[in-house]
Amino acid sequence: MMGSAKRGLTAKDLERIHDEHAVAMYRHGLALLRDENAVRDILQDVFLKLAEGRGNSGDAENERAYLLRMVHHAAIDRMRRAKVRQDHASQAPAELFERCPDPDREAFRQRLEQALDQLPExxxxxxxxxxxxxRTFDEIARICDIPPNTAASRYRYGLDKLRALLRPVYEEL
Structure with a gap:
């Protein structure tokens, strides 16, 4: 598990955390920021905090949930800073999913990516x-600093919107 807030983690601990959780942390950051470079920056910041012992993991029940929460907070901080600076440079949306060699699956992947982009953050x-x-709703609630019922509601509303947005794709199939 993670080290105390007073001393940093060892290189071996950081390597293990990276190997076990970096992909999930990256995907979570990408879902929030939609910018690969920004996600890489916040992951670097998160791992730096862990290395320096600036993370407070004493109350973390689940290591991955704690790390996703760190990514969540770093992403929110970054978005707030960007809003303050009014830095709204247009960027191509980052891809959440890998490309598919099958043209039909690739078309669906692109439509799903577009539909996700239309959901509220x-x-x-x-x-x-x-x-x-x-993740469970309890874990999501801890990661996002919201009540579990709010997490469940956001999930339900998000799925409803995705269904509506993807209905034409289903009808084509």
Whole structure:
């Protein structure tokens, strides 16, 4: 498990955490920020905090949930700073999913990516954590600093919107 807030983690601990959790942390950051470079920056910051012992993991019940919460907070901080600076440079949306060699699957992947982009940020975050990270509503609530019922509601509303947005794709099939 994670070290105390007073001393940093060893290189071996950081390597283990990276090996076990970096993909999930990256996907979560990407769901929030939609910018690969920004996600890499916040992951670097998170691992630096862990290395320096600036993370407070004493109350973390689940290591991955704690790390996803660190990513969540770093992403929110970054978005707030960007809003204050009014830095709204247009960027191509980052891809949450890998490309598929099958043209039909690739078309669906692109439509799903577009549909996720249309969800409000709060709903998109919960949907990605629930479906792709397989987190429980209690874990999502801890990661996002919201009540479990709010997490469940955001998930339900997000799924309803995704169904509506993807209905034409289903009808084509």
């Amino acid at each position: 709060e709903q998109r975050e919960v949907v990605v954590l629930k479906l792709w990270e397989e």
